[in-house]
Amino acid sequence: MIDPTTTKMYAEAAEAADAVERQFTANAGVIDALVARLKQAPPRFIVTCARGSSDHAATYGKYLFETTLGLVTASASPSVGSVYAVQPQLDGALFVVISQSGKSPDLLRNAEIAKAAGAIVVALVNVADSPLARLADTVIPLRAGPENSVAATKSYLCSLAALLQLAARWSGDAALLAAIEELPEAMRAAWRQDWSSLVSGLRLAQNLFVLGRGLGLAAAQEAALKFKETCGLHAEAFSSAEVKHGPMALVGADFPVLAFAQDDDTGASTAAIASEFRARGAPVWLALPGAQGAGVLPLPAPRHPACTPLLTVQAFYGAVNALAVARGHNPDVPPHLNKVTETV
Template identity: 85%
Template sequence: MHSEAAEAASAVARQFAANAATIDTLVERLRAHPPRFIVTCARGSSDHAATYGKYLFETTLGLVTASASPSVGSVYAVQPRLDDALFVVISQSGKSPDLLRNAEIAKAGGAHVLAMVNVADSPLAKLADTVLPLHAGPETSVAATKSYLCSLAALLQLTARWSGDPQLLAAVDALPAAMRAAWAQDWSPLVSGLRLADHLFVLGRGLGLAGAQEAALKFKETCGLHAEAFSSAEVKHGPMAIVGPDFPVLVFAQDDDIGAGTAAVAAEFQARGAPVWLARPGASGPGVLPLPPSPHPACTPILTVQAFYGAANALSIARGHDPDVPPHLNKVTETT
């Protein structure tokens, strides 16, 4: 897990170079025939990447983006109305039967199917109208790291070129170097603080929510630590009632318009006596986890998760687990 997460920046740089021409061809099509909406379809870490894609598409392109429930097509055999939609399927292996079935249904229903996969010759890749390989390279640890970050990077590069936003395009060029800087950050206070913990909340909002979801999964998967992810807005609708002394909270705050509100929730929990760690570019003070400057708020979740993966690996070992081989899990989960 550690060595694969450390390779993420190089994998992203490789991906950006390899996929540029394919993305430009896709963007030309999307501009000539604009989709009415976007649908994502994924599971696990890939679905967390889809959450990032939703906020990225909606905030940058203004296109409503919905998450398809794979069971609706694969189990309930419902044919959704997807005429003139862009159907984005994200999968590391490209083999899961339910994702394949939903891609078939979407294609038959009139959608343009875009597959983001790490295995470029997978069944899903062969089925899709357009394939964006993740170029993460082999990933043998059960816990996905560089393939997750490559999924976010692929969504970012697509959105930047589709929107033509100069700031976002420049941020894409700067991202690999920023990821290397993020990997070098010291998050050891989080490791020591959670070594004996039983549970925690992980908070994010907007573009940062996907990172919170991914962190909560990795805590469960690699550290045997029960963690729940919430929007920093949604946590105030009930869940916050159980936060107090001895209830840890990890907060991923954005460096954009919603970041101050997320940081304020962190401060409120800290005032209750809860152990709180805050990751936000430019932040300082007690409990702040360092992050390098971000090229763009859309890059911040990628940098945050890149830094988090090093801490997750160290925490797993500190708690007596093997981060590469979580119990009862396989690398490829073939749900139907």
């Protein structure tokens, strides 16, 4: 068995706070210029376009934009443009494309369609000279640095951070602006949290639900993907509201549940469904900033709940890396996967 602290995934996840801090400083000018343009000609709505972990970041962006700006935000299906050759009516939209490599053909095609339709195309990319970056009206570099492990970690967190900085400066929310100043240090604190109970509890598991809601749903989606790709553990993400519409029938004794609760108005309902599942005999772990008690995974409390998903995922990455090793996997080289997936 390898030492979990020697994997590329561990090292790269540990760099996330430094990368976010670097990003906030370096991107301030480009964000402010974009915000000035958006305030001068406000978009009618926002559309996101992404796949994989980047699409989970887009889920976060949806809730972030809708809760801070009140702008309806929808996710585009890349296949509509690249396979079905449909040209959606996107005039007056802000079209946000999120991609680590910036060269997947389907994302490029949809960005081209959006630009031709009159949308403002903004690309969040880790490769600043990629084809997507050259196509976009505005490029927001993720600045995660090289990422060699197949499992994306710091680039995902940098995607969330870029969306957060954009929303904070666009909305002018004083509390959110203050919170992002403290975010890198809060992420460092999250990385130090002890989630070993999750590792030991899931070492022999075969199935798992991961729950989140609102701003926290993207964290649940990302966790479920990482369980599958790094641990060979079948995990499905659900909103803590949607899980009650059918999927909860599967949860009973010995069916594990990981719940990510937000420190906002969605938190109580997520904690309540976690308690309900625990009462059925299910092994349940709850991550909620500041919470204590049996089955609680510790998290520092940020100044603003929009920062909580980044802290949750930062702590989770350390745990899932250790779990992968405990289950006999190398998280850096999952079977059948490549670092860059180019979908047509």
